[in-house]
Amino acid sequence: MPIPFFSSNSSHSNLVSASASATASARHNAPYSSYNPHSYSTPAFPSTAHSPLQIILNSDRLICRGVAGNLEPARLSGHVVLTLTEATNIKDITLDLVGKAKIPTGERTNQSSINPTIFSHHWSFLPDAGHKHTIKEGRHVFPFQLDVSASLPASMMLHPPSTVSAAVHPEIYYKLRATAVRSSAFASNWHTSKPVFVIKAFSWESLEYTQSLEVENTWPGKVMYSIMIPHKAYAAGDTIPALMRFTPTAKGVTVLSVGMELTE
Numbered sequence: 001m002p003i004p005f006f007s008s009n010s011s012h013s014n015l016v017s018a019s020a021s022a023t024a025s026a027r028h029n030a031p032y033s034s035y036n037p038h039s040y041s042t043p044a045f046p047s048t049a050h051s052p053l054q055i056i057l058n059s060d061r062l063i064c065r066g067v068a069g070n071l072e073p074a075r076l077s078g079h080v081v082l083t084l085t086e087a088t089n090i091k092d093i094t095l096d097l098v099g100k101a102k103i104p105t106g107e108r109t110n111q112s113s114i115n116p117t118i119f120s121h122h123w124s125f126l127p128d129a130g131h132k133h134t135i136k137e138g139r140h141v142f143p144f145q146l147d148v149s150a151s152l153p154a155s156m157m158l159h160p161p162s163t164v165s166a167a168v169h170p171e172i173y174y175k176l177r178a179t180a181v182r183s184s185a186f187a188s189n190w191h192t193s194k195p196v197f198v199i200k201a202f203s204w205e206s207l208e209y210t211q212s213l214e215v216e217n218t219w220p221g222k223v224m225y226s227i228m229i230p231h232k233a234y235a236a237g238d239t240i241p242a243l244m245r246f247t248p249t250a251k252g253v254t255v256l257s258v259g260m261e262l263t264e
Contacts, residue, residue: 013097053190054081055193056079057082060194062197078144087134089184090180092125093125093181094178095177099172102170118149118152118172147229148152154198200233206234209231212228212231214228215227
């Protein structure tokens with residue numbers, strides 16, 4: 001069901017798992033039967049950004065929950081806001097969600113990586129795209145939503161980004177880009193963009209969140225040890241506590257240091 005356009009005069013007011021990659025493309029042109037580009041007027045609403053165009057999301061984290069091949073889709077929702085201080089001629093207002101992969105080639109050349117598009121979706125918010133619409137001053141809101149398939153690969157980026165190592169590490173990233181196409185050939189189009197993140201996680205009722213994990217072993221003639229963590233699964237941003245016990249089995253054996261490494 002298409003989401004209607006509306007104008008507003010309101011005042012200021014996980015555990016990551018692997019998944020199979022997928023390529024998808026879709027286009028959405030929402031009809032607005034009640035829309036008349038000459039019939040409405042709203043008070044001017046000053047924009048806080050350099051561009052009068054903004055993308056406001058309910059959440060930039062798209063969390064697909066479940067287990068193995070039974071993951072639920074995640075809903076992306078929000079609205080594009082166009083804030084005008086005077087009447088302006090606009091041909092179209094569009095929004096694109098694009099997912100790209102960065103794949104290192106392993107070669108020290110000008111093209112050290114390839115960047116295929118793994119997902120794309122397009123929204124067009126004005127009827128008769130390409131024709132001139134006179135949009136009056138004010139704050140104009142264009143809602144959008146999309147159920148993002150869990151078959152898409154999870155976001156994967158370096159944190160923090162490194163200009164030295166970025167050329168040799170793969171990445172998967174998703175970005176929204178909104179554009180207001182101006183009618184005049186002498187006027188620049190308006191753009192704004194915002195990243196979104198696809199995350200794979202266990203469902204909240206998953207046993208992995210309640211089951212503990214303990215490993216015991218012996219280093220013959222040296223020490224007995226056990227390592228315990230309270231849960232098998234953790235969400236992104238969680239602290240992972242670990243309880244370690246060491247029992248020397250020979251005289252003169254002491255533990256000088258303990259190191260821990262998390263491997264995905």
